[in-house]
Amino acid sequence: MKRRTGQDRSITSTWKPATQAIRGGTARSEWGETSEALFLTSGYAYDCAGDAAARFAGEQQGMTYSRLQNPTVEMLEQRIALLEGAEACRTTASGMAAMTAALLCQLQAGDHLVGGRAAFGSCRWLTDTLLPKFGIATTVVDARDPQAFVDAVRPETKVFFFETPANPTMDVVDLQAVCDIARERGITTVVDNAFATPALQRPMEFGADVVAYSATKMMDGQGRVLAGAICGTQDWIDNTLLPFTRNTGPTLSAFNAWVVLKGLETLDLRIRRQSENSVRVGTFLQGRVARVNHPGLASHPQHDLAMRQMDAAGPIFSLEVDGGRAQAHALLDALELVDISNNIGDSRSLMTHPASTTHAGVSEETRAEMGIGEGMLRLNVGLEDADDVIADLDQALRRAGL
Numbered sequence: 001m002k003r004r005t006g007q008d009r010s011i012t013s014t015w016k017p018a019t020q021a022i023r024g025g026t027a028r029s030e031w032g033e034t035s036e037a038l039f040l041t042s043g044y045a046y047d048c049a050g051d052a053a054a055r056f057a058g059e060q061q062g063m064t065y066s067r068l069q070n071p072t073v074e075m076l077e078q079r080i081a082l083l084e085g086a087e088a089c090r091t092t093a094s095g096m097a098a099m100t101a102a103l104l105c106q107l108q109a110g111d112h113l114v115g116g117r118a119a120f121g122s123c124r125w126l127t128d129t130l131l132p133k134f135g136i137a138t139t140v141v142d143a144r145d146p147q148a149f150v151d152a153v154r155p156e157t158k159v160f161f162f163e164t165p166a167n168p169t170m171d172v173v174d175l176q177a178v179c180d181i182a183r184e185r186g187i188t189t190v191v192d193n194a195f196a197t198p199a200l201q202r203p204m205e206f207g208a209d210v211v212a213y214s215a216t217k218m219m220d221g222q223g224r225v226l227a228g229a230i231c232g233t234q235d236w237i238d239n240t241l242l243p244f245t246r247n248t249g250p251t252l253s254a255f256n257a258w259v260v261l262k263g264l265e266t267l268d269l270r271i272r273r274q275s276e277n278s279v280r281v282g283t284f285l286q287g288r289v290a291r292v293n294h295p296g297l298a299s300h301p302q303h304d305l306a307m308r309q310m311d312a313a314g315p316i317f318s319l320e321v322d323g324g325r326a327q328a329h330a331l332l333d334a335l336e337l338v339d340i341s342n343n344i345g346d347s348r349s350l351m352t353h354p355a356s357t358t359h360a361g362v363s364e365e366t367r368a369e370m371g372i373g374e375g376m377l378r379l380n381v382g383l384e385d386a387d388d389v390i391a392d393l394d395q396a397l398r399r400a401g402l
């Protein structure tokens with residue numbers, strides 16, 4: 001049988017990730033199109049009223065409404081699940097919709113969550129502001145230290161939530177150690193894997209229960225659409241996540257799903273080349289600035305751990321200048337090739353000042369505790385020739401007095 005519908009996992013699950021990224025989940029229509037079809041439809045028609053009733057009763061296979069299912073979205077979900085090595089995946093309208101759904105679907109008043117201190121600004125808002133508002137207690141810890149999780153656990157702890165590498169300090173969490181601590185205590189781990197993607201790091205291989213994504217970043221990879229994804233066991237997705245998402249509706253649009261499907265086809269190539277470029281740019285910056293936080297460089301205190309759990313370090317790292325916000329802004333303003341932009345995972349090189357952009361909503365004390373100083377800059381190294389990026393940084397550094 002040449003026509004692969006993608007419904008049958010037994011056909012596709014033996015492929016390696018780079019193959020899954022291109023072919024996993026493909027379900028061809030009667031036309032046999034090579035590139036995945038874009039199904040822009042909010043509803044579905046039934047041959048008879050009995051079919052509609054049977055589908056709503058779950059007795060007949062088929063789709064009922066695009067908040068719940070869509071053929072293009074389903075192809076993306078299967079592709080990500082296959083890439084991740086997860087039993088199931090559901091996508092969402094953005095990475096934050098994924099994080100919010102992954103947490104709220106399983107927590108209730110009286111529960112407790114332990115979160116990583118260094119995190120994307122909005123993820124910290126979830127742990128610091130949203131969850132406590134609904135009676136869910138939270139503790140943030142230095143996630144580089146597995147013992148910090150042990151010390152924070154309470155009888156009512158239900159979830160560990162962290163990202164690795166973390167935005168923008170590039171703290172690395174020991175996935176095996178922290179997932180083991182959670183497993184022993186019946187705690188669910190939710191790992192935000194946006195920086196690495198399944199092309200470089202598959203947290204479930206280390207015992208993670210739920211892996212959530214901003215697919216806006218490396219998965220789209222070309223700065224076009226917002227998207228999110230949540231991977232877990234079939235049972236967790238069906239019985240814990242779906243009741244929440246089906247009824248609250250953080251659904252991904254079919255168009256955006258289609259764009260991410262196209263993005264995934266080049267994920268492996270892009271992330272490996274961008275990782276190489278990023279190491280070259282990071283190596284250049286070492287010695288020129290006060291500090292470079294790059295898990296792919298031997299100078300990173302957790303370099304060995306990062307390289308044990310990741311295939312490559314990814315495109316993103318941070319650097320610190322001694323002259324505070326004024327010098328960091330001067331460096332940004334002197335850039336000619338690299339864009340001043342707070343996005344990441346793009347094929348373009350982008351740089352931002354976290355303290356005044358992505359983490360401006362986090363209090364100054366919290367920023368200091370997270371290790372985000374006024375002189376920190378975050379760089380996403382794109383697919384341009386690394387020599388051009390280095391030349392641009394060189395001239396900008398000189399103009400900023402470095």
Ligand SMILES: *Cc1c(COP(=O)(O)O)cnc(C)c1O
Pocket residue numbers: 094095096097099120122123163167192194195213214215216217226227228344
């Ligand atoms: C960007 C990002 C998010 C949020 O994703 P959106 O798609 O922007 O909603 C969450 N976590 C991390 C680590 C991110 O980089």
